[in-house]
Amino acid sequence: MEHIMKGYLPPMDPEKLKALFEIENAFKAGQLSADEARLQIKQRVGKVSAYHVAYIEQTMTEESSDECIREDVHAIINMLGDQIDNTLPNLPANHPIMHYLKENEEMKRLLLAVEDLVQYPMIKNQWLELYDKISQYPLHYKRKQNQLYPVLERKGFTRPTTTMWTFDDMVRDEIREAERLLREDQEDAFIKQQERVVLYTRDLMEKEEFILYPTSMALISEEEFEDMKSGDQEIGFAFFEVEHNTSETKTESKPNQHDNFANDLQTLLAKYGYSAGGDEKLEVTTGKLTLEQINLIYKHLPIDISFVDENELVCFYSDTDHRIFPRSKNVIGREVMNCHPRKSAHIVREVIDKLRSGEQDKAEFWINKPGLFIYIYYVAVRDKDGKFRGVLEMMQDCTHIRALQGSQTLLTWSTGETAETTKQPDEAANQLYENAETGDDEATNAPITDITPQTRLKELLKQYPILKDKLADINPKFKMLNTPLGKLMMGKADVQTMSERSGMPLNKLIEELKKLVK
Incomplete structure (x- = not known):
């Protein structure tokens, strides 16, 4: 049976793919030198595209959680020599791939600055200024994980999610560790940490530019890239801002069916013959609401909500301004196990399995740091017959709630003014400071x-x-x-x-x- 990924790629010769796989394995095993491997590729395979390498990785190699970290991309580049074609087409500046490349170029410049500074006696302010910029770079990974990886998954290319995500998080953690050492004035350890930051960050960027982005261009349509832009905007960019001009999109004349929950629900109802105009009310369990009201209620809840159905597919998340962790519409329809890094996947698996089986009905987690308390609550969703229908996740920043003391029985506004009295300007200002x-x-x-x-x-x-x-x-x-x-x-x-x-x-x-x- 052919792999789903093949259906989205240009025609590939199975015999040449097999030959490339054999040559690559012999080279990695030390049975062929780089020169010998290049000669065999030229004779048996011919020109190789980045997506050929990605397809072999996806379909012919055994998956390992640390394979992306162990893979020596320099050696593979050397083996392929001038037989590899991983060039990108001439892309407009506002293309999602160009934003990834632009972030990489700035990060490369910052890493050169790191290598320059380590040669001199340490001046903390110089490093603070540099790491203030470097610390923005993990947004690059967050966008990849929530935007690019889900689309590639739908095309059958799951290796970025299952292996590269681990490397993404490892590089992010190396940057965070360097920041911690800098804050705590551990000068020697901080300087030593720079070698790991530079080495791992450059290695990952090379993997992105050599395989990930060229393969993405082969698998993902221009319409899908265009659709990706709003989610990219939601998560943000490292080092620069991007103005999303919707008038430039190819779907300008066609409304985006995923803009919000109301549109999605209205489309679904229309599919089954139900009319749901803006003023028409829908029967809910304990009342009647219009689609607009339903959408507004979700948007104004003080908590974030996500729903995963019984098939473990993400169906919905609430789009609130106070959202704690970034989300984008590309998560909709995605397997929930692919929405988490591998190191925490076993916890997600255990939660779902125990909620599904009925062994547990809820699971609680919380993040407790100075000045921050995040509460996370998972509950099994069951129908009236007790059948498991999915998992509801609720998340709330409870920092303010935990700080409350005593009782407040009088109405007090955010300005500090109570409903029972009308204060003079100076008195009201003092009350504002107190509250x-x-x-x-x-x-x-x-x-x-x-x-x-x-x-x-x-x-x-x-x-x-x-x-x-x-x-x-x-x-x-x-x-x-x-x-x-x-x-x-x-x-x-x-x-x-x-x-x-x-x-x-x-x-x-x-x-x-x-x-x-x-």
Whole structure:
């Protein structure tokens, strides 16, 4: 039986694939030198495309969790020599693959800076500045895992999910370890760690550019790449921003059926002959709701929801502004086991199996860090006959809830003003300080009379709560302040830091902030 992947690739000669497989194995076993292997490839195979190598990897080699880490891509390149063609077509600048390549080019530049700095006595501020940029790069992996890998899976190319994901996370963890050592002033260990960061990051980039991206171009259609852009935008990019101009898409005249839950549900109902217009109400268990109302309810829930059906396929996630972990529509229809890195797959497997069998009805996890508490709850979904129908995952940032003390029986607004009294401006401002979100031991209660580069973000938000919802209007990067990570950063960030992190000129940022607070 032919592998599904073959149906999406240009015609391939089975005998030549077999010959390439034999030559590659003999070379890896040391039975052929690189020169001998190249000669045999030229005589028995001819020109080789990147997708030939990927197809052999997918269909003819035994899968191993660390194969991507062990694979010596330099040796394979050397073996193939001038017989390999892994060139990419001339792609527009806004193509998803071009964004991956652009991120790699910037990361290569940063790694050269690492190699330069390690030669000199350590100056911590120089390294902090450099790692402030390097730490953005793991977004590159997050986009690959949630956007590119799911589409490749549908084409039968599952090796990136099952093997490269492990390497992605390993490189990410090496960068995080370097950051930790830098923060804790472990100078010798930090300098030694740079060798691992440089080696593994470059190795993975080479695997991406040699096999992954050329094979993606062979397997994925332009329409699918176009459809990928909105999810890429949702997750974000390392080192730069991308403006997603929907007017340029080829599907401009055709509405996107996956834009939101309401559209998806309306399409499904129409398929089975049910009309569900914007004002028509649907019978739900305890009431009637329009599709718009259903969608709005999901969007405004204080928790994130995901649903996996009895076939272990991801069917739905709630699209909230406060989403804790990134999601994109490419996850819909994906096997849930492929949505997790291999090192945690056994836990996912155990949760699903025990919920399915009825041995357990729920599973709880939580992440407890300074200034952050995330609660994760899985529950078995069963119908009225007790038949297993799937798993519902609920996730909530409970940091604020855990910090509550005593009782609050009077209505108090976010400004600090209660419903029973009307305060004078000065009194209301004092109440605002008393009830505003805290978390920075160094914060003061002094009113801000002017905005300077040293003005603390935490204190700005205390005095002007409206800024929290308006900052994204100044710069889209400030959306992340509503995430748990952003809340951790608020306590330390000042206007100067905001300017540096967003790439927005300092004077322009101060000017826009002053406009908002007025």
